[in-house]
Amino acid sequence: MLFTSFSFLALLPLAVVLHALLPVRYRWAWLLLASYLFYAAWVPVNAVYLGAVTLLVFGCGWGMGLPDRPRLRRVLLVVGLVAVLGLLVTFKFYDFLAGELERFSVAALGLQPGLTLPRLGLRNPAGLSFYAFSAVSYLVDVYAGRLPTKRHAVKLALYVAFFPKIFAGPIERATSFLPQLRTGLRVEPERFVAGLQLIVWGLFKKVVIADNLAPMVDRSFHLAAYISPVELVLGAYFFAFQIYCDFSGYTDIAIGVSRLFGIELMENFRRPYLSRSTAEFWGNRWHISLAHWFRDYLYIPLGGSRAGQVRRYANVMLVFAVSGLWHAGLGYGVGWTFLVWGALNGFYQWVGLATAPLWRWLGGLMPRVQASPVLAVLRVLLTFHLVLVAWVFFRADSVSQALLVLRRIATGLGHMPAMITRYPFTVAHLQAVCLIALLMAVEVLDERRPLWERLAAMPVAVRWAAYYAVLAALLILGRWQAREFIYMQF
Amino acid sequence: MKHLAKPALLFVAIGLVLYAGLYAAAESLLYRTGDTNPVYKIVTAPERRYDWVILGASHAMPFDFADFNAYMERETGRRILNLATPGTGVIYNRFVLERFLEDHQTAAVLYVVDSFAFHSRAWNEERFADAKLLRRTPLDAAVAKRLLAYTLRQGIDPRALLDYVTGFSKINNRERLQRDIWEGEAQFERVHRPSASADRKRIDYLFPDGAEDARTFARYLGDFAAFVDFVRARGVGLVVIKTPVPARFRQLMPNEDRFDQSVAHLLAERDVPFRDFSQVPTDPGHFFDTDHLNRAGLTAFFTQHLKPVLLQPPTGQQ
Secondary structure, X not given: OOOOOHHHHHHHHHXXXXXXXXXXXXXXXXXHHHHHHHHHOOOOOHHHHHHHHHHHHHHHHHHHOOOOOHHXXXXXXXXXXXXXXXXXXXXXXXXXXXXXXXXXXXXXXXXXXXXXXXXXXXXXXXXXXXXXHHHHHHHHHHHOOOOOOOOOHHHHHHHHHOHHHHOOOOOXXXXXXXXXXXXXXXXXXXXXXXXXXXXXXXXXXXHHHHHHHHHHHHXXXXXXXXXXXXXXXXXXXXXXXXXXXXXXXXXXXXXXXXXXXXXXXXXXXXXXXXXXXHHHHHHHHOOHHHHHHHHHHHHOOOOOOOOOHHHHHHHHHHXXXXXXXXXXXXXXXXXXXXXXXXXXXXXXHHHHHHHHHHHHHHHHHOHHHHOOHHHHHHHHHHHHHHHHHHHHHHHOOOHHHHXXXXXXXXXHHHHHHHHHHHOOOOHHXXXXXXXXXXXXXXXXXXXXXXXXXXXXXXXXXXXXXXXXXXXXXXXXXXXXXXXXXXXXXX | XXXXXXXXXXXXXXXXXXXXXXXXXXXXXXXXXXXXXXXXXXXXXXXXXXXXXXXXXXHHHHHHXXXXXXXXXXXXXXXXXXXXXXXXXXXXXXXXXXXXXXXXXXXXXXXEOOHHHHOOXXXXXXXXXXXXXXXXXXXXXXXXXXXXXXHHHHOOOHHHHHHHHHOHHHHOOOOOOOOOOOXXXXXXXXXXXXXXXXXXXXXXXXXXXXXXXXXXXXXXXHHHHHHHHHHHHOOOEEEEEEOOOXXXXXXXXXXXXXXXXXXXXXXXXXXXXXXXXXXXXXXXXXEOOOOOEOHHHHHHHHHHHHHHHHHOOOOOOO
């Protein structure tokens, strides 16, 4: 059931009303039932994987809670991690790697006939990438003593399966989620209204912006060899906003829906295209829950920045490479493009780390330049374009296609002004540019002072006019013909 | 929460008024851009009584492309209203005819039958919920009433009725400023260059569920029999035809002979004329795509085969 589907939007009020009618202490049980119904409505058999992962982490967590058994604790942690991550890796990569090995056996080893490996032919259960990471964080936190062993398997099941976040996050921590169940799921009116506002804004980003950009992006990448470089440039820019609005739209809806049930999920996006460096982009603004997950469960355990410069650089590249592989999935296929995307972002971090002392020195020499808004804008633009180049690999079907897009854009740059004047722009292009401009205007305002605060301070008439305008845009411009959220497919 | 109830109700009330405004604007725009939607044609039909109503799917639509309907009317002296709709089977066509007969009359119905429409829900029940159709269907109490009946009786998705009544697809129509013309009409003068891959693609599109499921076929054949009985019971004459298709295309159509025999048998039992022109020799240059007649092909087909049929409408008591 998609957040943008009629079924979801029709059933959500029913679920909220039932939740409100139940005594506070039983509400979590209703949420668990609703979560499994929501998840099974997509592909029923996937609920079996979800249940199995939940039972596994509960069993391992329970065993880790046994007193005076340090060896057993370690064994259970390893068993839990291998099982959960093994399931994820198998689903994501087994068939792809089998195909690559077969090709390699013919092309590089010259075997005739080449290897023939069996295929699983299984589709990655929706949301596995997300709930597997939630399960891993639970296991590690229990092992590290940050979380008491949960004796209540059913509440743990709700943490893993909670329906607003199961398909595409945020990758919530058990340390913040489970305590909310203990204190009771009460819905404050202000949070309820804030939840509704977020849902509407998330829908706007998804069905009005992302889904209207999608056909133009698809065309650009499918016809990369034949179309004008102008269209390739547009495709690359539009994709940057498509994926942002698609994913952050999902997150906004997820956080908003959670608020209707009295649960607060973590912030996942913080106006990422206003980042002044790629380190800021990845560390604090884009898919924050994943970035923090990698920081806490991979980068720091590997030694982080305290294990010497060489290890630090290696750890950074490893984290970004693994992040790239994590993103490989069904949306744009499983391919080497994601590894290149991850490595390219890792390379950006390397350059940032290596040049940081130089920038600090220059900043010390020219403090007024460093503080100038012009430099800030230039840094934002540079960061955005670095991210944009990486997105081309993310979206392309293959590395060669990504290189083709970038090569054609690069060779056409010199003639771009002339080509732009001749290019037959359409109403759809104009609409896309206007929507992106509107989004960025909202983000810039939000950066200075949260938009909800601004709205709350306005007269009712202005506030309501803004709400009606967004709702009208959803009705008039929205594309509601069920296009999946991109990140749901990972 | 109670202190929020009053402003929330006011917000919803104002929202509903604004929605009604959008709905009215979309409905008014529909009448400015409407063209091929069958309900639109019925509610804007200049006459109350016709000699022929043409029903069917896309193979029946070229009869109304450009000025061809007027040409047929001149040549035959008959008043003809073409209510064919692309990708529709017998259930949708009966729905259209029932609506037509509520306030119009016709001496006879020419039904252009297509085998693909007997093998999938996609061309029957599911077609009712297609936003492309709903967004061009004018608001009409008789249609809403009939859609409700079909929802209860035929298993049409209730969301089709909800969409129709709320006008959501009309408000949400991205092509709201464009004329409602089927894309085939723009190619009417074109000559198609045959392509095996295009033929294969078209067959895959027309038969999304294949043509092997005997139960599905029997079910839609039953609906077709009920349609024939309905037309006869209303005292309206009926002729069923198949239009020409290229021989190479026909060879790809799964179970086409079984279909022809079944339809011929069903119609013979009811004494309804069935004129199968699908295998008459046709020039390959007489098609604008894989299987639709272009102007030259349609003119030749009309002159040689269809005109005599239209000149003598059967009576309802045939």
